[in-house]
Amino acid sequence: MTEKKRGKGFGILVTFVTMFLFWLLLSGFFDAFHITVGVICSAIVALISYDLFMKEGGLDTDKCFRLLLYIPWELWQIVLANFDVAYRVIHPKMPIDPRIIEFETTLRSDLALVTLGNSITLTPGTVTVLVDPEKGKFWVHALAKRTADALLVDKTMQTKVAEVYGEW
């Protein structure tokens, strides 16, 4: 982590640039008036909320890169699992067997827990009910045995998220 000691100015600058780009994107006007107003607004927002946007000046490029690689896999899982739930909904006998499962993970940081929690909820068939951040424990409501086993037995998703954040 070489970027850890960048300090306050760097955080404000990054927030300002991001806010201004977002302004340009949403406004779509490139005349002097709109750009001046955009600069003023982005500066105010950056000064007030840079510490929310850039936590302690740390931006780990390796993690961002691995997260970018993780997202397509997650999207594919969402598509597969969505059609699984659609099948269970439409099937005349409705083959569901809901249960609440618990498991512990090696994840500790907020960002890793949020990523796993949101991934679990996004994949149809499982909803994160509770999270204990100290033990990395998850309570998950699963729609059927097969979707529960994906988390309990295979643990593909936990392993992938742990790899992304380097927390095992």
Added chain:
Amino acid sequence: MVGIIAWVSGGFLAAGIFLMFTGAIGLLRFPDFYTRLHATGKCDTLGEVLIITGLLIYHLFHYPGTPLVPVKLLFLIVFIFLANPTATHALAKAAYKTGVKPWKVGDKRM
């Protein structure tokens, strides 16, 4: 070319509408709070994203003069992917903490 684009975006729209539809059926058919949350909270996520993707492709090829609109639609997709599971989780957690019992196979429908 234009015909192909219309078919591709139409396909995305149809798939999205199909998923929204199954979400609605699931809401009516499933037995309890948590299972209904599965049907609405998640079939809807992919359904909405597919519909927006279809519109995005259509706009990109039919109105290339306004390239900012597809970018805005892309941002909508990102926000839906962040907000929808969070809301679903918040509902599930609230229900669990106030003691809503999950339905099990063999129980009566609620």
